[in-house]
Amino acid sequence: MSAAAVAGIVMIVVIALLLVLGFPIGLSIGAGSALAILVILPFDRAMITAAMKMFTGANSFALLAIPFFVLAGNLMNSGGIARRLIGCAQLVAHRLPGSLAQTNIVANMLFGAISGSGVASASAMGSILGPMEEEEGYAKEYSAAVNIASGPTGMMIPPSNIMIVYTTVASGVSVAAMFMAGYIPGILWGVVCMIVAGIMAKRRKYISGQKIKAKEALITLWRGIPSLLMIVIVIGGILKGVFTATEGSAIAVVYAFVLSLIYRSLKLKDLPKILLDSVKTTAVIEFLVCVSSIMSFVMSYAKIPQLIANSILGVSSNPIIILLIMNLILLIVGTFMDPTPAVLIFTPIFLPIVQTWGMNPVHFGLMMVMNLCVGTMTPPVGAILFAGCRISNVAIEQVIRILMKFFVAVIVCLLLVTFIPQLTLAIPQALGLC
Numbered sequence: 091m092s093a094a095a096v097a098g099i100v101m102i103v104v105i106a107l108l109l110v111l112g113f114p115i116g117l118s119i120g121a122g123s124a125l126a127i128l129v130i131l132p133f134d135r136a137m138i139t140a141a142m143k144m145f146t147g148a149n150s151f152a153l154l155a156i157p158f159f160v161l162a163g164n165l166m167n168s169g170g171i172a173r174r175l176i177g178c179a180q181l182v183a184h185r186l187p188g189s190l191a192q193t194n195i196v197a198n199m200l201f202g203a204i205s206g207s208g209v210a211s212a213s214a215m216g217s218i219l220g221p222m223e224e225e226e227g228y229a230k231e232y233s234a235a236v237n238i239a240s241g242p243t244g245m246m247i248p249p250s251n252i253m254i255v256y257t258t259v260a261s262g263v264s265v266a267a268m269f270m271a272g273y274i275p276g277i278l279w280g281v282v283c284m285i286v287a288g289i290m291a292k293r294r295k296y297i298s299g300q301k302i303k304a305k306e307a308l309i310t311l312w313r314g315i316p317s318l319l320m321i322v323i324v325i326g327g328i329l330k331g332v333f334t335a336t337e338g339s340a341i342a343v344v345y346a347f348v349l350s351l352i353y354r355s356l357k358l359k360d361l362p363k364i365l366l367d368s369v370k371t372t373a374v375i376e377f378l379v380c381v382s383s384i385m386s387f388v389m390s391y392a393k394i395p396q397l398i399a400n401s402i403l404g405v406s407s408n409p410i411i412i413l414l415i416m417n418l419i420l421l422i423v424g425t426f427m428d429p430t431p432a433v434l435i436f437t438p439i440f441l442p443i444v445q446t447w448g449m450n451p452v453h454f455g456l457m458m459v460m461n462l463c464v465g466t467m468t469p470p471v472g473a474i475l476f477a478g479c480r481i482s483n484v485a486i487e488q489v490i491r492i493l494m495k496f497f498v499a500v501i502v503c504l505l506l507v508t509f510i511p512q513l514t515l516a517i518p519q520a521l522g523l524c
Contacts (some may be wrong), residue, residue, distance in 0.1 A: 093130045098252060098392030100383065101126035115428060116374065122383035126388040139386050141432045147383025148376055150258050151336055156251045157372040158339030163210040163362045165346040166201070168356055172214040178314035183284075183306055188291025190223045191233060192284055195240040199280045202244020204320050207251065208466055212241030212474050213374030216481035228296060234482035234489050239496035241284045241474040242463035245429070248325060249342075251375065252429045252462070254335065256455045260435040263451050265335040266328050269415070269522035271452050271514045275297045275460055275507045282499040291497070316352075320345050329521065375430055382434035395439040402443060409447050413508055416440055417461055424465020425472070434464050449511075452524045456514045460504050467493065505519075 091342045104122035108254050117304065127136040131316075166172060176197045183192035194215050201211040216237045223233040245252055248269030324338045324347065333341065350356035389395060402415055423432050437458065444454050466474040469486060475493075507513050518524045 094392045096125040097129040097388055100129055100482050101335070101388050101392075104403075107424075115431060116377045116381055119378070119385050119431060121379060122389050123384035126392075127384065130388075130391060137304075139387070143383045143387050144380035147379050147386075151334075152254055152258055153376070153379065155249070155265070155336040155339040155444075156375055157368060158336070158343050159249050159251060160207065160371045161365070162204070162342040162346045163207045164368050165343065165350055165356065166204060166317075167210055167214045168350070168360055168364055171204075171349060172197075172201060173218060173352070173505060174317045174353075175204075176215070177310040178318065181302065181310060184302055186284070187288040187297040188228070188236075188294075190219060190226055190228065190297070191236040191287045191291060194233070194237050195280055195283050195287060196469075198237070199242040199243045199247055199276065200318070200365060202241075202276070203247045204249075204324075204468050208244040208463070208474050209477050211244035212237050212478045213481055215241075216478055218331060220482050224473065226296070229294070230482050230484045231488040232290065234478050235492035235496060236283070236287050237482070238467050238478035238489065239474055239493060240280060241478060242466050243276050244467070245463050246272050246279055246433050246456075246460065248272050249335070249339065252433060252459050253440065253455070255375075255379065256433050256437060256459065257428055259434055260441055260451050260455060263455060264523060267452050267518045268455055269325065269328065269335070270518040270521060270523055271456050272459070273517055274513050275456055275503070277282070278503050278506070278513065279460075279463075279500060281505050283297065283496055286496050286499050290492070296324045316349055320349075322503045327392070331418040343391065351374060375398055378428065378430045382431045388434045389438070391437075395442070398439050398444045399443050409444075409449075410509070412443065413457075416444075417457070417504065420458060420461035421464060424462040425468045427465070428473070429459070429462035429466065432465075433458060450515055450524060452518060453511045453514045457504075457508050458506055464497070464500060465503065468497070 104125050105118050108118035108121060113121075122141055124136070127140055131137075131139060176193060178198055179193045180189075182196050183189055186192040192238055197215050197219070198211045201214060202208065216234070220230075220233055220237070224230060244250075250269070250272060251384065253268040253272060255263055257265050257268055258417065320342060324342050324387065327333050328335050328338045329406045347356075355369035402412060403417065406412060420432070420436065423436065437455075440458070441451060441454060466472050467478075469475060469490070475489070515524065
């Protein structure tokens with residue numbers, strides 16, 4: 091057996107063993123990859139190579155956008171902006187069945203369109219709307235399921251950290267193209283969640299909200315406009331070429347900070363905690379990027395991507411069958427792995443396969459992101475699932491039964507995005523981005 095094959099086996103076995111033992115995924119990937127390098131290189135060269143790969147993986151201007159968008163989201167969560175977005179969401183959803191649940195879905199979409207974080211969206215909306223829904227007689231498990239199912243829209247509707255990570259691996263794909271491609275799939279996800287929530291609300295006899303008077307609606311909209319303007323400023327600036335996605339993320343931080351001070355809902359004494367939380371979140375993402383770079387080197391050396399590609403192509407040469415297999419693999423992977431390392435690991439494996447029949451890398455990227463977003467609302471490691479259950483103070487077992495109905499609807503949505511390219515490509519192509 092060649093050294094390359096042994097290295098690949100060592101890496102896979104060590105990573106799998108550490109994950110089974112409960113080690114964090116970043117540490118598992120790093121340890122398994124480092125041991126694999128020792129199989130193929132002397133100790134000193136192995137350590138130098140590992141360090142260089144980690145540095146190269148993180149040495150990306152595009153990745154600088156992630157800490158800024160994380161910080162902007164945390165500032166909005168603490169600065170009263172979330173409450174104003176909920177007010178705007180109520181204008182859309184107040185007459186629908188289960189109006190508070192519908193408001194939760196729309197608010198998650200709006201908050202995600204500013205923060206780019208599904209966990210932040212679900213946490214903010216669950217903490218504010220959860221008690222209101224309970225007061226109206228909504229079952230806790232229903233409210234939590236609605237919040238969890240719609241939380242991932244924050245990762246689909248731009249700005250999105252996971253899309254930024256994808257562009258660092260898929261050469262030639264711009265952040266702007268990925269951002270624009272996420273709008274229709276993200277909104278479609280939210281709409282199917284609203285349909286399911288509405289059907290369930292009717293069966294449970296959850297009433298619609300009272301009609302909002304025109305004067306009250308105008309006041310609510312006026313108060314929410316400054317928060318909604320962030321979407322226009324950041325995304326509009328990126329599209330017009332006024333600034334890059336990274337520069338836009340820094341502008342989002344300044345805008346969120348100033349707006350929070352104007353609203354007088356952010357205390358300066360809270361800033362250290364907000365900054366610390368942002369640093370922790372960013373550190374986890376960046377560490378995963380670093381160790382995944384070592385893993386990618388080992389996989390390339392051991393020819394693992396070619397082996398997997400040949401195995402998939404050996405099953406069928408039909409693009410429809412191959413895409414279904416990829417969807418299934420990514421759905422399974424997403425239940426056990428954070429989206430960031432999954433994108434870094436599987437993009438170099440799957441992207442060359444789909445490009446052989448001319449699939450647009452932006453379309454594939456959205457398909458991959460959407461698959462992995464599903465994993466954030468499923469056990470055993472779904473970040474949004476755990477955050478939503480913790481905020482609502484309900485057990486996962488209580489939520490899963492209701493969540494399965496949303497899961498089926500989202501899978502239908504995923505299949506539409508997979509096999510109807512224009513759902514993804516219509517906007518970026520119209521803007522000349524791809």
